[in-house]
Amino acid sequence: MAYSIEVADALVKTLGKFKTLNNYQLAGQLANIEFWADEVRHVVRVLDGYSRRDSDRKKSERHYINTHDTKRFDAYEKEVFNDVLDPEFLRPALPDDYLIESSVIKAKRQQVADALYHFLKRCHKEQLLTGEEAKACLKSCDLGWEPGDFSLHGRDPNV
Template identity: 30%
Template structure:
């Protein structure tokens, strides 16, 4: 898996643990809420800009290959050297994690959302504070989730 997805998933898992923990643990983790919101925002930014970074990497590799005539032969598993059937042509990376990026983004937003809903339900924050924090990550409140 790629770093961007791994990081988002790691943050999501932490927030899920916080959400289901004992109330006194939730209170402790809530005391660092701006740290966690910052982590979520950074991870969302990394997900949202992944394609741009990928395109820059792709273009840089393509330009280098063209400018330097880079040749890399395939590895031969039989002799351990250059494969005699390889043409030496470089294979550029392919963008292939779009679905996983979208899923990681959704899981990340959901995780922080449900952590904040839990904090609201145990009265660590008011409705306005909940709305303010959810605005920071670009999501809204589902009224049915506010039932205590």
């Protein structure tokens, strides 16, 4: 699986655990909110930059293939036949065509946003965080949420 998806899944899984924590444990994770917000921003950059990185990778692979007499072998062939791999009999190389669909990237980005939202919502519900603090955190992560989208019910009537 691609790093972009793995890192998003790991963060979503971790943030998802926070909704089941005891309040004192939740307060402990909230003490590290800047770390978690940084992780969200990092994963969002990873996801948002995937298309450009994939394009750059394919362009570099094509350039290398076109400027070298590049042949292709599979990992299995390398492992089993390493001593007898004859370049004359190998297939011509082509750029890898692996691609994460944009719809998958978009869905993962939404999962990351939702995981952070639910963490902040739980913190607000437990009165560990004000609505304004939650909105500011969401806004700082550039998730495309407008502050008005964050509607929590609790002590803060302005939310």
